[in-house]
Amino acid sequence: MKKTTKGALAIGAGVVLLIGGGGSLAVWNQSVGSEAGTLQAGNLALTAGQGTWTDAEGQAVDLASYRVVPGDTLTYSQPIGVVLEGDNLKAELTSTGVAESGFDSQNIEVSDPVLTTTAGDPVPATLSESGQFEASISFEFLSTTTGTDDTLSTHDFENVGFKLEQLDAGAAA
Template identity: 50%
Template sequence: MKNSALIKGTAAIAVGAALLLGGGGTLASWNAEATGTPGTVIAGDLNVTAATGTWTDRNGAAVNISTYRVVPGDKLTYTQVLDVILTGDKMAANITATGATPANGFDPANVVVTAPALTVGGVAVSNPLKTSKTVTATITFEFLSTTTGRSDVTKSYNFGNVAFALNQVTQTGLS
C-alpha cells in the first residue's frame, strides 16, 4: 500500500508540475513592444504620349503618306514627338518601335526600316532614358535602289500598326 500511495503522490506532483509549466499555471515572462514609423511606399510612373507625326522625303520635303507612291531609291523619314514620363528612383526605359519590319508588305531584301533615332532639342540621346523629357523619334523607310525587275510593284507597307513603346529596363542596383 505504501508503494501505491507513493506512486499516486508522485503522479499527482508530476501532473501538478506539468499543469504549471504547460500553461495551466502562472509562470511570469516579460514582453515589450514599440511602434515603428516606416513611412509609405509610393509607386513611380512610366508613360508615353505621342503628338501627330510627320513624313518627309530624302530632301526634307513634306510627304502626304496616304497619296505618296515610293519607287526604288526613295527614302522617307517619319518624325514623332513623344512626351516621356519617367518617375521613380532608378527608373529607366527604352523607346522602341513596334510593327516596323521590312517584311510588312514588301520583300525584306528591298526595304530597310531603321530603329528609332532619338533626339532631345536636336541633340542625339540614346536608350535607356532615365528622366522625363520630350523626345523626337525618327524612323526611316528606304525602298532600296538595288530593287530589280518588277519586285514590289504596287505593294503597300502598312505603318498603321507601328507604335512607339516605352519599356522599363533594370538599372544597376536593382534585382
C-alpha cells in the same frame, strides 16, 4: 490513500513541474512601435503628338498619294513625352507596327527608332530621365533594287507606334 489526498498530490506535482521544470507562471515581454514610413511606386508613361512623314529633303509627304521609287527614303517623326519616375528606373523606346508586308525584305530597310531632344540632339535608346523628345523611323526603298522588283508593292504603316518598356534592373546597369 484517499481520493482527496491523491488529488492534492497530483495538483502539487503539477505546480512543482511548472515552477521547477522550466515552466513559469509569469513572463515578461515588451514591444516597440516603428515609424518605417510609406513606400510609393514610381511611374512610367508615354504620350504622343501628331506624327508627320517627310522625304529626304524634309518636304511633307502624304502617304495616300506618294509613290515611292528605289532610292527614296521617307521618315516618320512624332513628338513623344516620356515620364520616368523612380529610383533606378531605366526604359527603352522601340517601334511597333512596322512589319514588312508586300515589299521584298532585301529591297527595303526600316530603321530602329531614333530619339532626339526638341533641339535635335541625339538621345540614347536607354532612357533614365523624363523629357520631351522627337521619335522617328525611316523607310528606305533601296537603290540596289533591280528590274521591276516590288513595283506596285505596299508597306502598311497604319499601326506604327512607339513602346516604352522598363528595363530589368540587372540589364540597365
